[in-house]
Amino acid sequence: MLNVEVPRHPASTRKILDVEVYSSRSKVYVAVDGTTVLEDEAREQGRGIHVIVLNQATGHVMAKRVFDTYSPHEDEAMVLFLNMVARGRILIFTIKDEGSFHLKDTAKNLLKSLGSQVAPFLSWRDMWTFVGKKGGEVYGEKHAKSPALSTWGDPVLLKTEVHLTSMEDAECHWPDTELNRRRRRFCSKVEGYGSVCSCKDPTPIEFNPDPLKDNKVFDVPVAVIAGNRPNYLYRMLRSLLSAQGVNPEMITVFVDGYYEEPMDVVELFGLAGIQHTPISIKNARVSQHYKASLTATFNLHPEAKFAVVLEEDLDISVDFFSFLSQSIYLLEEDESLYCISAWNDQGYEHTAEDPSLLYRVETMPGLGWVLRKSLYKEELEPKWPTPEKLWDWDMWMRMPEQRKGRECIIPDISRSYHFGIVGLNMNGYFHEAYFKKHKFNTVPNVQLKNVESLKKDAYEIEIHRLLGEAEVLDHSKNPCEDSFVPDTEGKVYVMFIRMEQEADFTTWTQLAKCLHIWDLDVRGNHKGLWRLFRKKNHFLVVGVPASPYSSKKPSSVTPIYMEPPAKEEGAVAVPAVAAAEQT
Amino acid sequence: MDLFRTAEKMGFQWLKILNKDPRLDGMDDLSGTEIPLHYIFKLASHAIHLVVFYERSGHYLWHGPLRLKQHMDRKFVPFRKLHFGRYPGAYEKPELLLASIDDLKVQIPKNPSSFLEEISHSRFLECRYREARAFFQLYPDDASLDAVEFRKKAKSLLHLAALTLNNLGVKFWLSSGTCLGWYRQCNIIPYSKDVDLGVFIRDYKADIIPAFQKAGLPLKHKFGKVEDSLELSFQGEGDIKLDIFFFYEEDDHIWNGGTQAKSGKKFKYLFPKFTLCWTEFVELKVHVPCETLQYVEANYGPDWRVPVKMWDWKSSPSNVQDNGVWPVDEWDDVIQIY
Numbered sequence: 027m028l029n030v031e032v033p034r035h036p037a038s039t040r041k042i043l044d045v046e047v048y049s050s051r052s053k054v055y056v057a058v059d060g061t062t063v064l065e066d067e068a069r070e071q072g073r074g075i076h077v078i079v080l081n082q083a084t085g086h087v088m089a090k091r092v093f094d095t096y097s098p099h100e101d102e103a104m105v106l107f108l109n110m111v112a113r114g115r116i117l118i119f120t121i122k123d124e125g126s127f128h129l130k131d132t133a134k135n136l137l138k139s140l141g142s143q144v145a146p147f148l149s150w151r152d153m154w155t156f157v158g159k160k161g162g163e164v165y166g167e168k169h170a171k172s173p174a175l176s177t178w179g180d181p182v183l184l185k186t187e188v189h190l191t192s193m194e195d196a197e198c199h200w201p202d203t204e205l206n207r208r209r210r211r212f213c214s215k216v217e218g219y220g221s222v223c224s225c226k227d228p229t230p231i232e233f234n235p236d237p238l239k240d241n242k243v244f245d246v247p248v249a250v251i252a253g254n255r256p257n258y259l260y261r262m263l264r265s266l267l268s269a270q271g272v273n274p275e276m277i278t279v280f281v282d283g284y285y286e287e288p289m290d291v292v293e294l295f296g297l298a299g300i301q302h303t304p305i306s307i308k309n310a311r312v313s314q315h316y317k318a319s320l321t322a323t324f325n326l327h328p329e330a331k332f333a334v335v336l337e338e339d340l341d342i343s344v345d346f347f348s349f350l351s352q353s354i355y356l357l358e359e360d361e362s363l364y365c366i367s368a369w370n371d372q373g374y375e376h377t378a379e380d381p382s383l384l385y386r387v388e389t390m391p392g393l394g395w396v397l398r399k400s401l402y403k404e405e406l407e408p409k410w411p412t413p414e415k416l417w418d419w420d421m422w423m424r425m426p427e428q429r430k431g432r433e434c435i436i437p438d439i440s441r442s443y444h445f446g447i448v449g450l451n452m453n454g455y456f457h458e459a460y461f462k463k464h465k466f467n468t469v470p471n472v473q474l475k476n477v478e479s480l481k482k483d484a485y486e487i488e489i490h491r492l493l494g495e496a497e498v499l500d501h502s503k504n505p506c507e508d509s510f511v512p513d514t515e516g517k518v519y520v521m522f523i524r525m526e527q528e529a530d531f532t533t534w535t536q537l538a539k540c541l542h543i544w545d546l547d548v549r550g551n552h553k554g555l556w557r558l559f560r561k562k563n564h565f566l567v568v569g570v571p572a573s574p575y576s577s578k579k580p581s582s583v584t585p586i587y588m589e590p591p592a593k594e595e596g597a598v599a600v601p602a603v604a605a606a607e608q609t
Numbered sequence: 610m611d612l613f614r615t616a617e618k619m620g621f622q623w624l625k626i627l628n629k630d631p632r633l634d635g636m637d638d639l640s641g642t643e644i645p646l647h648y649i650f651k652l653a654s655h656a657i658h659l660v661v662f663y664e665r666s667g668h669y670l671w672h673g674p675l676r677l678k679q680h681m682d683r684k685f686v687p688f689r690k691l692h693f694g695r696y697p698g699a700y701e702k703p704e705l706l707l708a709s710i711d712d713l714k715v716q717i718p719k720n721p722s723s724f725l726e727e728i729s730h731s732r733f734l735e736c737r738y739r740e741a742r743a744f745f746q747l748y749p750d751d752a753s754l755d756a757v758e759f760r761k762k763a764k765s766l767l768h769l770a771a772l773t774l775n776n777l778g779v780k781f782w783l784s785s786g787t788c789l790g791w792y793r794q795c796n797i798i799p800y801s802k803d804v805d806l807g808v809f810i811r812d813y814k815a816d817i818i819p820a821f822q823k824a825g826l827p828l829k830h831k832f833g834k835v836e837d838s839l840e841l842s843f844q845g846e847g848d849i850k851l852d853i854f855f856f857y858e859e860d861d862h863i864w865n866g867g868t869q870a871k872s873g874k875k876f877k878y879l880f881p882k883f884t885l886c887w888t889e890f891v892e893l894k895v896h897v898p899c900e901t902l903q904y905v906e907a908n909y910g911p912d913w914r915v916p917v918k919m920w921d922w923k924s925s926p927s928n929v930q931d932n933g934v935w936p937v938d939e940w941d942d943v944i945q946i947y
Binding site for chain 2: 328
């Protein structure tokens with residue numbers, strides 16, 4: 027740790043900061059005026075280039091990032107980040123372990139343009155520290171070359187002084203309005219949000235989406251469940267506040283922990299934020315956070331009969347509230363419903379077509395959904411998993427003991443888009459495989475078709491009607507091939523698969539896999555029936571004989587059977603079945 | 610914002626009192642921004658006290674206490690003379706009426722005297738969530754299905770009892786095990802078996818028994834008589850009972866009676882005098898003794914913090930006294946079991 031007895035400069039009109047930056051194989055630290063603002067000596071983590079942004083007038087830390095430029099593409103992320111930082115900020119760089127292997131020319135040139143003399147020549151296992159002002163002078167740079175491939179450069183300690191500017195020089199001169207006062211408070215505290223802090227033409231922080239006529243969800247509280255991903259929260263809130271019919275006064279953001287930056291983002295948009303002292307660990311911590319947030323939501327809005335539950339890593343469609351306004355009465359009138367969700371687990375770009383279409387499904391997709399107060403207060407809250415139970419809250423909600431055979435309403439085209447790549451259950455591969463190509467509605471004001479037919483008995487009539495209209499496909503062909511479905515548009519086709527009993531999903535899982543839709547567990551079914559689109563035709567899949575709709579199968583048709591491939595050549599390790607959200 | 614600027618322009622000085630939002634209190638530790646509780650507007654020697662009411666679960670309105678922070682001017686107005694703010698208060702949600710007073714359109718309660726009458730006994734107590742959390746650290750909560758089921762039934766029964774008694778205009782409070790549950794753990798004690806309420810004997814109404822019958826809660830037993838040791842017990846759904854203990858006020862103490870059916874033995878439970886305050890319990894606005902610690906200690910002794918699953922009403926309470934025996938010729942009257 028630092029010797030806090032570091033001599034300070036006598037108080038003068040121009041304040042001077044003492045900055046210390048340390049770079050080595052196993053440890054990095056940065057200290058500003060004797061206070062450690064970064065220290066990382068943990069093993070197996072924090073490799074690459076650490077970047078700290080200081081406010082040039084106050085010396086406060088505005089952003090802290092680490093880019094593992096040993097690995098590919100991190101240098102691109104670093105370039106993006108540095109380009110977003112405002113001119114005049116103080117930038118501090120230090121390498122932990124290795125930061126040159128995938129530091130490509132674009133990044134090196136950017137660092138050179140910031141004043142670094144060493145960056146263009148950084149190589150394998152070199153240690154490096156650099157302090158400079160963006161668009162201004164260099165305060166110091168130190169470097170130690172690695173003498174041999176198998177060794178690291180010697181640890182490097184850079185001590186330098188930085189002169190602070192006046193507050194005026196560090197801020198933009200936006201016109202004095204309430205909004206700009208919020209903007210100023212945010213932008214002088216935080217960096218990395220790009221054009222919302224531009225001196226010229228900053229991105230708006232107030233959105234005036236069209237009001238919604240006869241808005242049935244204007245008074246429904248919206249709970250945004252958040253952790254410590256403030257840049258995600260920022261993106262999510264922008265889309266939420268741009269949705270038609272949004273009522274910002276009903277939004278509360280619940281942050282799981284005493285993190286400042288997410289609260290800064292909440293305040294930037296003039297919303298209400300609440301911090302929750304986290305308890306327990308991992309998925310149990312998330313589960314306790316949900317419980318605390320939902321209980322608080324109903325306490326703050328005692329008259330509400332519903333709550334909208336959103337997470338920080340979702341884009342919200344422009345017609346999200348319109349969609350809910352048209353469908354929420356179903357949740358009120360139909361006891362066989364568990365929730366309304368904005369997410370279609372099977373709604374990919376190639377399998378979803380109709381924004382006005384709704385389905386009933388036997389799963390609880392989450393990812394932007396409506397919770398009935400009576401369900402929460404009478405059933406879920408009293409037996410919510412206790413803190414030591416390491417369960418996923420949504421897996422728990424999907425269990426038969428909780429769901430009790432009830433269904434959720436979902437749209438064919440999802441009204442939320444899951445963009446989070448970093449999280450408790452997420453990683454780049456998982457996102458790429460299952461979330462990136464999810465279809466997301468961007469059409470405003472979609473009028474939902476025939477909402478009444480989503481009620482329990484009416485839906486059966488609708489299914490029977492559809493099955494009556496559907497053309498039976500040629501079951502001798504391979505259902506995985508595109509040619510299985512004719513080159514038509516707007517028609518309804520049906521296919522029968524083998525489903526021995528209610529829980530036999532062998533064939534369905536294989537089919538889902540080859541169609542590149544959700545196959546990690548079974549979602550989207552309604553009494554052994556799945557509905558999707560293929561080549562813009564409505565495509566029904568019926569499980570025989572388990573599904574009651576098996577009676578529609580012509581006797582001449584043999585249900586298709588697909589079995590899992592024999593386990594030889596080490597099949598891809600499928601990630602443990604997990605919910606796809608959360609911190 | 611405009612309100613304050615306009616008021617300033619008119620010459621008012623104003624003061625605002627903010628504090629923690631009690632709706633965030635619970636078993637979880639949440640903190641948000643402070644909420645406005647009171648505003649005082651002063652002009653010359655006149656003051657307007659704007660009390661901010663919040664609606665809370667349980668269909669009631671709550672306002673906070675008026676506590677001045679360090680830097681505030683204690684002489685701004687004669688705070689002690691204000692009608693609201695000595696304590697937090699709970700009120701029935703009044704229906705409002707638009708009225709014209711001195712050519713000003715204002716909303717007033719539809720039934721002003723009813724609202725005003727509530728002021729003198731509006732004092733509200735928050736449940737002690739911090740202590741409840743500490744209790745659960747020592748004695749982890751019972752999360753079994755049985756416990757969940759019992760709590761559900763007990764909550765339902767309590768809501769029904771409250772509705773019935775409120776309709777009759779009979780004042781009641783949480784007593785015995787139910788009161789202990791509120792005070793110690795902000796919840797129904799899962800092994801408590803019954804819901805216990807207290808009623809002052811002076812508030813007794815003969816209508817109570819038929820009203821409960823009508824509500825689906827038949828009389829299970831009636832012990833004692835109005836003049837002495839009255840106790841009513843109603844059958845709820847399943848195994849659960851609603852016990853109503855009637856309390857008798859003496860000069861320097863309050864007591865309720867108990868009867869042992871098979872022997873005719875009488876018992877007396879003594880309590881120091883207490884007054885009633887409002888609180889929120891399982892989404893219901895109910896009374897509890899304001900001097901709850903005294904009340905709980907009288908009933909459960911100094912070790913009330915320690916859960917005791919085997920409780921014998923004849924001997925376990927700290928404040929129980931033998932009170933003789935009912936004369937045999939009265940037994941038909943004072944011991945009625947259905």
